[in-house]
Amino acid sequence: MKAISTALDGVSALKAIDFEAGNASLVGLCELLWAGSLDDLRSGVELFERGLQDDYYQNVFGDERGMGDSELDDFGHHLTHYSG
Structure with a gap:
């Protein structure tokens, strides 16, 4: 769970997620491919x-x-x- 929190730290909108940084934090757990509504x-x-x-x-x-x-x-x- 800490990896997810780290990946989303400071994100206030789904479209603002830094996928590269997020995926670096989530290695071995999952991979972010898309975020939105x-x-x-x-x-x-x-x-x-x-x-x-x-x-x-x-x-x-x-x-x-x-x-x-x-x-x-x-x-x-x-x-x-x-x-x-």
């Missing part, structure tokens, strides 16, 4: 965001779209299967 995932333009959006719209998992009450539900369901 659900809105960023749905409409952002960063490489990770676009990749996830493309995966969703390509409907890789054919049985998941149209199952929820809204597109947001479908997108959320997609996130549970996404492995990037």
Whole structure:
């Protein structure tokens, strides 16, 4: 837990995370690839965001779209299967 605290020390916004420094603190525990909001995932333009959006719209998992009450539900369901 101390490594996570060190990685996020002084960070006041998700987009402000220094991934290089954070990942140096987290070696052997996990790796930070992206940080942001659900809105960023749905409409952002960063490489990770676009990749996830493309995966969703390509409907890789054919049985998941149209199952929820809204597109947001479908997108959320997609996130549970996404492995990037």
